[in-house]
Amino acid sequence: MILIVDDIRANIIALKKILEIQGFEVDTAESGEEALKKILKKNYSLIIMDVQMPGMDGFEAVETLAGSNRTKDIPVIFLSAVNKEKKFISKGYASGGVDYITKPVDPDLLILKVKTFLKLYDQQNELKNIRDLLSKEIEIRKEAQENLELKVTERTQELLVKNEELEFRNHELQQFAWVVSHDLKEPLRKIEIFVKMIQERYLKDDDTARDYVQRTIRSAQRMARLITDLLDYSRLSSTVVPVKTDLNEIFNEVLSDFDYVIEQKKAVITIQPMPMVTGVSSQLRQLFQNLVGNSLKFAKVGIAPVIEATVEIIEEKNFESKISQSGKFCRIVVKDNGIGFSEIYLDKIFKIFQSLNDRNSYEGTGIGLAIANKIIERHNGLITAKSSPDNGASFIIVLPL
Amino acid sequence: MRTILFVDDDQDDQLLFQEALSEADSTAVYLSATDGVDLFEKLNTGKTATPDLIFMDINMPKMNGIESLKELKRSERFKSIPVIMYSTSSSKEHQKICLESGAIGYVEKPNDFDQICARIKSILHNGLLFRQNDVPL
Numbered sequence: 001m002i003l004i005v006d007d008i009r010a011n012i013i014a015l016k017k018i019l020e021i022q023g024f025e026v027d028t029a030e031s032g033e034e035a036l037k038k039i040l041k042k043n044y045s046l047i048i049m050d051v052q053m054p055g056m057d058g059f060e061a062v063e064t065l066a067g068s069n070r071t072k073d074i075p076v077i078f079l080s081a082v083n084k085e086k087k088f089i090s091k092g093y094a095s096g097g098v099d100y101i102t103k104p105v106d107p108d109l110l111i112l113k114v115k116t117f118l119k120l121y122d123q124q125n126e127l128k129n130i131r132d133l134l135s136k137e138i139e140i141r142k143e144a145q146e147n148l149e150l151k152v153t154e155r156t157q158e159l160l161v162k163n164e165e166l167e168f169r170n171h172e173l174q175q176f177a178w179v180v181s182h183d184l185k186e187p188l189r190k191i192e193i194f195v196k197m198i199q200e201r202y203l204k205d206d207d208t209a210r211d212y213v214q215r216t217i218r219s220a221q222r223m224a225r226l227i228t229d230l231l232d233y234s235r236l237s238s239t240v241v242p243v244k245t246d247l248n249e250i251f252n253e254v255l256s257d258f259d260y261v262i263e264q265k266k267a268v269i270t271i272q273p274m275p276m277v278t279g280v281s282s283q284l285r286q287l288f289q290n291l292v293g294n295s296l297k298f299a300k301v302g303i304a305p306v307i308e309a310t311v312e313i314i315e316e317k318n319f320e321s322k323i324s325q326s327g328k329f330c331r332i333v334v335k336d337n338g339i340g341f342s343e344i345y346l347d348k349i350f351k352i353f354q355s356l357n358d359r360n361s362y363e364g365t366g367i368g369l370a371i372a373n374k375i376i377e378r379h380n381g382l383i384t385a386k387s388s389p390d391n392g393a394s395f396i397i398v399l400p401l
Numbered sequence: 402m403r404t405i406l407f408v409d410d411d412q413d414d415q416l417l418f419q420e421a422l423s424e425a426d427s428t429a430v431y432l433s434a435t436d437g438v439d440l441f442e443k444l445n446t447g448k449t450a451t452p453d454l455i456f457m458d459i460n461m462p463k464m465n466g467i468e469s470l471k472e473l474k475r476s477e478r479f480k481s482i483p484v485i486m487y488s489t490s491s492s493k494e495h496q497k498i499c500l501e502s503g504a505i506g507y508v509e510k511p512n513d514f515d516q517i518c519a520r521i522k523s524i525l526h527n528g529l530l531f532r533q534n535d536v537p538l
Contacts, residue, residue: 182460186489189512190413197514 001025001042002114005035005061006050006079015048015079018107019114032056036064039071045121046114049097051080051088059095066096073124075117077101177234181227188227191220229367236283236374245281247274247288247332251309254288261296267305274311275330277399279379287375288334290368291395295336298393306337317398319384328401335394340387349385403525404430406452408440408469409487410461414510417517418456418487425521437464437472444479452482454524456508459488459495467498474503485524 002024006012009030016026027044029035033056035047047065051058058078065071078092081103092100098117101110199213251271255262262269269292277284292307299305312331314321321329341349350373372395376383380400387393403426407418419431432449434440440457441464443449455473459466466486473479485506486499496507506524511517 182489186411189489189510192512193417193514194413200514 001027001044002046002048002118003027003029003035003038003044004048005029005032005053005058007031007053008050011050015105015110018110022111022114024114032058032061035061039065039074044074046118047074047076048114049076049078051078051083051092059091062095062097072096073121073128075121077113077117079103079105174234177231181231184227185224188220188224192217192224195220226367229371232286233367233371233374236371236378242278242280242379244276245279245284246276247284247311250274250281250285250288253285254292257289258292258296265296265299265305267296267299267307269305269307269309271309272311274309274332275313275401277330277379277401279399283375283378287372287397290372291334294368294395295334295338295393298336298338298340300337300339300390303337308335309333310335313401314398317380317382317400319382319396319398321398329398330401332397332399333394334397335392337392340389340391340393342389343385343387346385350383402428402430403454404432404450404452406432406434406440406449406455407457407487408434408436408455408461408466409458410435411458414458417514418521421514421517421521424518426525429525436461437466437469439463440469441472451479455482455484456487457484459486459490459499467495467502470499470502470504 002019004012004015004019004026005028006015007030012028012030016028019026027038027042029038032053035049036056038044039047047062049058049062056064058080062076062078065074065076075098076096077099078097079101080088080092084102089100098120099113101113195213195216199210199217203209203213248271251274255269255271261267288309292309295307296305310333312323313325313327314329314331315324315327317329319331321327321331349369351370373383376397376399382398383395385393385395405422407415407422409415409418415433419433422429422431430450432443432452434443434449440455444451457466457469461469464472466488470484470486473482473484480503483505484503485508486496486504487508487510488495489510490496491509499507508520508524511520
């Protein structure tokens with residue numbers, strides 16, 4: 001709706017007619033004061049304002065409008081018959097008018113101007129609405145983001161607490177395993193000592209009794225070894241930092257540990273030059289100790305063990321991977337000529353407490369390969385075996401360099 | 402005649418040690434305490450003569466071997482008594498702590514009576530047993 005403000009009623013009527021013919025809705029006011037009252041109550045999209053009026057003149061009225069947020073954006077066209085000089089026109093624009101027209105008015109031009117300003121006003125409003133909408137949207141997103149960040153922080157905190165708790169429990173569990181195994185070994189040590197004393201002091205002449213006592217001692221020793229192995233297995237859970245490790249040194253140490261057995265069984269062991277790998281040397285040593293130890297342990301009766309460790313640098317973490325000098329992995333094969341085993345047991349041998357062989361002819365607790373498997377897991381590697389009964393066994397390992 | 406004080410809560414180990422000691426040195430006097438608290442009670446009240454050497458277990462109730470060792474070394478009266486720690490623990494960490502806390506030796510409890518005798522004999526006969534005024538440590 002357009003508001004026409006003029007103190008001369010004839011002017012109003014003429015202007016109103018022109019606009020109404022064009023289909024505009026028109027309201028009128030006959031003084032600055034009346035105009036302000038109306039503008040307070042109603043929304044106008046354009047004001048055509050006479051400059052010279054008794055009481056509040058057009059400039060004053062528009063300055064008042066500029067002071068209110070609701071009305072400051074309504075476009076005002078000043079219309080004047082008397083004040084045609086430049087200073088009045090300047091004042092009109094300065095007070096907030098969008099145009100300053102002098103009489104006589106060309107109706108066609110006036111209509112065009114009115115249409116243009118109305119359009120501008122609409123567009124401005126539209127932009128304002130969009131801006132409001134956008135800032136509201138931004139507000140909403142900001143809030144969502146803040147909520148999300150809060151949630152993430154909360155979750156992270158929760159996870160940290162859980163993690164700490166788990167670490168604590170893990171530590172506690174290891175402590176527990178240590179204490180339990182220590183306390184379990186203590187009575188075994190006593191059994192061993194006292195039974196040995198009985199054997200030496202009182203059973204010199206009774207072979208059967210000596211044999212029974214010998215079996216008792218062996219059982220106690222076997223149980224002690226079992227507990228030690230279990231303890232080793234549980235210790236593998238603790239975290240250690242991997243470093244560059246020379247596998248040649250590891251193999252040398254392992255072979256010197258087996259010095260006595262190798263000599264006794266007349267074993268022939270050949271180790272190819274090995275690469276450096278990133279790992280925990282004590283664990284890698286245990287891994288190869290278990291593998292070489294197995295090969296020595298499961299030799300055919302009466303046949304000297306022949307054990308071979310070979311290595312290839314390979315492209316990817318895969319048993320079948322292609323050889324590549326620039327590869328990031330190595331494939332190590334520990335091969336023997338022992339009693340072997342049927343591959344149907346392959347998934348069993350790496351699990352804890354799965355000894356395939358008859359205890360009387362072969363020593364061992366069945367934990368060795370489970371330990372090997374866990375060490376390989378902790379080194380991000382792979383382990384498997386190839387074998388058949390009576391045809392020896394090959395243990396294949398893939399380790400990152 | 403030497404006085405050896407054995408501190409261990411395990412009665413089997415006490416029995417074994419006592420027998421092994423008399424076999425290693427038939428003139429040696431055997432004294433015992435069951436833990437650190439008992440040890441200091443006996444030493445402080447004079448119920449037990451100040452020994453020439455203490456063998457002490459680590460894992461004991463009330464006051465363990467390492468605490469007792471440190472306490473002995475803090476005491477003006479008893480710090481000159483040589484102490485050998487005697488434990489089933491094969492932990493390198495334990496051994497290090499014991500030696501750093503003032504023990505003159507660390508013996509892992511053997512699984513064999515003859516080994517216990519041999520250990521004690523070797524310690525008693527090969528000069529590991531110093532009295533405060535004999536040889537400076």
